[in-house]
Amino acid sequence: QNYPLYIRSVPTENELKFHYTVHTSLDVVDEKISALGKALVDQRELYLGLLYPTEDYKVYGYVTNSKVKFVMVVDSSNTALRDNEIRSMFRKLHNSYTDIMCNPFYNPGDRIHSRAFDNMVNSMMMQVC
Amino acid sequence: MEQGPAGGSAAATTAASAGTGTGTGGLVLPLSESEQQRYSELFSRCCPPPEAAAGGSSVGELFRASQLPPDTLHQITEICGAKRVGYFGPAQFYIALKLIAAAQSGFPVQIESIKNELPLPRFVALKNDSEVRYGTPAELHGVKFQVPHATLEKNSYKRTDEGDKQEPKSPSMSPICSPPASPSTYQRIPLSYGYGKSRSGLEQQHGAPYEVRHSTHQQDGPSSGNYGAKPAAACSTLNRSLSVEREQQDSSTHYSDDPWRITEEQRDYYINQFRSLQPDLNSFISGSVAKNFFTKSKLPIPELSHIWELSDVDCDGALTLPEFCAAFHLVVARKNGYPLPEVLPETLLPEYLQTASLKPIRDCTLFDCYSESLPGGQQTRDFARTEKASAEEAPDNSALLQDAKKDDKQALKVRTPVKTIPKEFQHLSVKTAAQESHALKARPRSRSYSSTSIEDAMKKGEEPPTPPPRPQKSHSRASSLDLNKIFQQNTQAVRSGWLPPPPPALPPRPSVSQEVVLAQPPSKPARRKLRTETQGLETPEHSPTINVTSSLPAVKPHLPVQKQSSKQKRAIQTAIRKNKEANAVLARLNSELQQQLKEVHKERIALETQLEQLRPVTVL
Numbered sequence: 001q002n003y004p005l006y007i008r009s010v011p012t013e014n015e016l017k018f019h020y021t022v023h024t025s026l027d028v029v030d031e032k033i034s035a036l037g038k039a040l041v042d043q044r045e046l047y048l049g050l051l052y053p054t055e056d057y058k059v060y061g062y063v064t065n066s067k068v069k070f071v072m073v074v075d076s077s078n079t080a081l082r083d084n085e086i087r088s089m090f091r092k093l094h095n096s097y098t099d100i101m102c103n104p105f106y107n108p109g110d111r112i113h114s115r116a117f118d119n120m121v122n123s124m125m126m127q128v129c
Numbered sequence: 130m131e132q133g134p135a136g137g138s139a140a141a142t143t144a145a146s147a148g149t150g151t152g153t154g155g156l157v158l159p160l161s162e163s164e165q166q167r168y169s170e171l172f173s174r175c176c177p178p179p180e181a182a183a184g185g186s187s188v189g190e191l192f193r194a195s196q197l198p199p200d201t202l203h204q205i206t207e208i209c210g211a212k213r214v215g216y217f218g219p220a221q222f223y224i225a226l227k228l229i230a231a232a233q234s235g236f237p238v239q240i241e242s243i244k245n246e247l248p249l250p251r252f253v254a255l256k257n258d259s260e261v262r263y264g265t266p267a268e269l270h271g272v273k274f275q276v277p278h279a280t281l282e283k284n285s286y287k288r289t290d291e292g293d294k295q296e297p298k299s300p301s302m303s304p305i306c307s308p309p310a311s312p313s314t315y316q317r318i319p320l321s322y323g324y325g326k327s328r329s330g331l332e333q334q335h336g337a338p339y340e341v342r343h344s345t346h347q348q349d350g351p352s353s354g355n356y357g358a359k360p361a362a363a364c365s366t367l368n369r370s371l372s373v374e375r376e377q378q379d380s381s382t383h384y385s386d387d388p389w390r391i392t393e394e395q396r397d398y399y400i401n402q403f404r405s406l407q408p409d410l411n412s413f414i415s416g417s418v419a420k421n422f423f424t425k426s427k428l429p430i431p432e433l434s435h436i437w438e439l440s441d442v443d444c445d446g447a448l449t450l451p452e453f454c455a456a457f458h459l460v461v462a463r464k465n466g467y468p469l470p471e472v473l474p475e476t477l478l479p480e481y482l483q484t485a486s487l488k489p490i491r492d493c494t495l496f497d498c499y500s501e502s503l504p505g506g507q508q509t510r511d512f513a514r515t516e517k518a519s520a521e522e523a524p525d526n527s528a529l530l531q532d533a534k535k536d537d538k539q540a541l542k543v544r545t546p547v548k549t550i551p552k553e554f555q556h557l558s559v560k561t562a563a564q565e566s567h568a569l570k571a572r573p574r575s576r577s578y579s580s581t582s583i584e585d586a587m588k589k590g591e592e593p594p595t596p597p598p599r600p601q602k603s604h605s606r607a608s609s610l611d612l613n614k615i616f617q618q619n620t621q622a623v624r625s626g627w628l629p630p631p632p633p634a635l636p637p638r639p640s641v642s643q644e645v646v647l648a649q650p651p652s653k654p655a656r657r658k659l660r661t662e663t664q665g666l667e668t669p670e671h672s673p674t675i676n677v678t679s680s681l682p683a684v685k686p687h688l689p690v691q692k693q694s695s696k697q698k699r700a701i702q703t704a705i706r707k708n709k710e711a712n713a714v715l716a717r718l719n720s721e722l723q724q725q726l727k728e729v730h731k732e733r734i735a736l737e738t739q740l741e742q743l744r745p746v747t748v749l
Binding site: 064065066067068098099100101102103104105106108109113114115116119 | 416417419420423430431433434435437438441444445446471731734735736738739740741742743745
C-alpha cells in the first residue's frame with residue numbers, strides 16, 4: 001500500500017529529503033481522506049506551510065477516485081504559486097495519469113515508466129522552477 | 130592464407146604510399162594502394178556518387194558480411210567516428226574498414242592497431258574479395274575487375290540468398306507473419322534494417338535508396354546469423370515485404386528514405402492485419418485486443434507500452450486504422466532494430482496517414498477506407514460548382530444522388546466528411562473512434578445526399594488553415610484533429626459562430642425557404658438545450674428528425690402549386706437543398722452527441738481502469 005508509482009524531483013540534490021517528505025505527507029493525506037466520509041472526487045489541497053521550523057516548503061496533495069495520491073512539494077522561496085496554478089498542475093497530472101491508464105500495456109499498480117508522462121512532468125517542473 | 134600475395138604487394142607499395150595519409154579527424158592513416166583501391170571500391174558500392182556519405186544500412190550489411198561479432202562492429206563504428214559524425218563519410222568508412230581488417234586479424238579494435246599494416250578486410254560472400262586481392266598486383270586492372278565482380282557478386286548473392294531464405298521462412302512468428310500467402314509472394318530481398326549500430330534514425334535513410342539501386346540481392350543469412358536473435362527471423366518476411374515496395378518506389382526515393390514512412394505494401398499489410406482483428410475498417414481495435422496482438426510480436430512490454438503511447442494519439446485506449454498502422458509500423462521498425470522515437474514522427478501521425486491513404490489510390494475501391502477518395506472526388510466537383518447558380522446543381526446533385534444511392538457505404542463516406550465539418554468547428558478533443566462508431570450508427574438514418582451547399586459555404590468561409598480541395602479527402606480523421614486543437618481555445622466563439630451562419634444562407638432562397646427557416650429555429654433551441662443537458666442523448670436525436678419531417682410536409686404543399694416545369698425544377702432543387710440543410714443540422718447534432726459520447730467514454734475508461742486498480746488493492 002502506498003507504494004510510489006512515480007517520483008521525480010527536479011533539483012536532484014536533497015532528493016531523499018523530498019522523498020521522505022512525500023512519504024510523511026501521505027499520512028496527512030490519509031487523515032484527510034478518512035475525515036470526509038464520502039467517496040467523491042476531491043481536489044483537496046494540502047497546504048502545510050512550514051512543516052519543520054528549519055525548512056520552508058509547501059506540500060500539496062491531490063487524490064483521485066481510486067485513491068491514487070499525487071503529492072507535490074514546492075519550495076516556498078519560489079514566487080508563491082497561486083492556488084490555480086497548483087490546481088492546474090494537478091489536473092495535468094491527472095490527465096496524464098488517465099492517458100497512461102488507457103495504455104493496455106500498463107498494469108495499474110506498476111511503476112510508471114511512460115516517457116510521455118516523464119516529459120509532461122519535466123515540462124511542468126521546469127515551468128515552476 | 131589468401132592474403133599472402135596481397136600482403137606482399139601491400140608491403141612493396143607501402144613504402145611508396147606511406148606518405149599518403151588520409152586525414153581523418155586528426156588521425157593520419159596510411160593506406161596502401163591496394164587498400165585504397167579496395168576501400169574506394171567498397172565505398173563506392175555502399176555509396177554511389179554523388180552522395181558523399183555511405184548509407185548506414187548498406188555499410189551495415191557490408192560490416193556484417195565481415196562476420197565480426199556485433200559488439201566489435203559497434204566498437205568499430207564508434208571508433209571510426211561514424212556515430213559522432215552521424216554518417217559514414219569516406220574517412221570514417223576507410224577507418225572502419227581498416228578496423229575490420231584489424232579485428233579479423235585478431236588485433237584489438239583500437240586506433241593504434243590500424244596504424245600498422247594490415248591485410249585487407251575480409252567480407253564473407255563477397256566473392257570478389259579474393260579475386261581483388263589476387264588482382265592487386267595488377268592494380269591497373271582493378272577497375273576492370275570491379276565490373277565482372279559486381280556481377281559475380283550478384284550471382285553469389287542469389288545463390289546464398291535462396292539458401293538463406295529457407296531458414297528465415299520456417300521460424301515464422303505467428304501473427305506478424307500470419308498471412309502466409311502475402312509474404313511468400315515477396316520474393317525480394319529485405320532491407321538490412323538490422324544493422325542498428327550506426328543508426329541515428331536518419332542516417333539509415335541513405336541506405337534505403339542505395340539498397341534499391343544496387344545489391345538487389347542481399348544477404349539475409351549472415352545478418353540474421355550474426356544477430357541470431359529474434360528480430361531477424363521474425364521480421365524476415367516483413368523485411369521482404371518492406372523491401373518490395375522499396376524497390377517499387379525507385380522513382381520516389383525520397384519516400385523510401387524515411388524509415389518512418391509507410392509504403393503502400395506495408396499499408397496494405399497493416400490493413401489486412403487490422404481486418405483480421407476488426408473487420409470494420411472504420412471502427413477501432415480495443416486496447417486488450419491490440420495488446421494481445423502486439424504482445425505476440427515478442428517485444429518487451431515497456432517498449433510496447435511506449436509504442437502504444439506514441440501511436441494512440443487521442444489516448445482513448447483504442448486504435449483506429451491509422452493509429453494501428455502507425456503502431457504496427459513502429460513495431461516493425463523496432464524489430465528491425467530502429468530505436469523508438471520519443472515523438473511520433475510526422476509521417477506516422479493519424480492525419481498524415483489518413484491523407485496518405487487517400488491520396489494515391491483514387492481508383493481503388495477494394496478498401497473501404499480508400500473509398501473516401503471517391504466521394505472526395507465527387508465533392509471536389511461539388512464544391513467547384515456550388516458557387517454558381519443553383520440550376521447547375523440539380524444535375525450534379527441528381528447524379529451524385531444516384532451515385533450515392535447506389536452504394537450505401539459511399540453515402541456513408543460522403544457523410545463522414547460532411548459530419549466532420551461541424552466537428553472541426555466544435556472544438557474539443559476528437560476521438561475518431563467514437564466518431565466512426567457514430568458514423569456507423571448513423572447509417573440507418575443516412576440519406577443519400579451528398580454535401581450541401583451550406584456546408585460548402587461554411588467550409589470556404591471558416592477554414593482558413595486548410596485549402597478547400599484537401600479537406601474533402603482528409604476529413605474523417607485528418608484535419609479534424611489539427612483543427613480541433615486549433616479551435617480548442619475558441620470553443621465558445623466558434624459555437625456561437627456556428628449557429629448564425631445557417632440562417633444567412635437561407636434567405637437567398639425564395640418562398641420555400643420560409644418553411645425551412647421555421648424548421649431551423651425549432652431545431653436550434655432543441656440543440657441548445659442539448660448542450661446544457663448532459664442526459665438524454667437519445668431524445669434530441671428525435672427532435673431534429675421531427676423537425677425535418679415537419680419541414681418536408683411544409684415543402685410538399687408548394688409542389689402542387691408550382692406546376693410549371695421550371696418552377697417544378699426549382700422546387701425540387703429547393704427541396705433538395707432544404708433536405709441538405711436538415712442534413713447539416715443533423716450532422717451538427719450528431720457531432721455534438723459524439724463529443725459527449727467521447728467525454729463519457731473517456732470518463733468511463735478512467736473509471737474502469739481505476740476500478741481495476743482498486744480490486745487488488747485494499748481500499749484505504
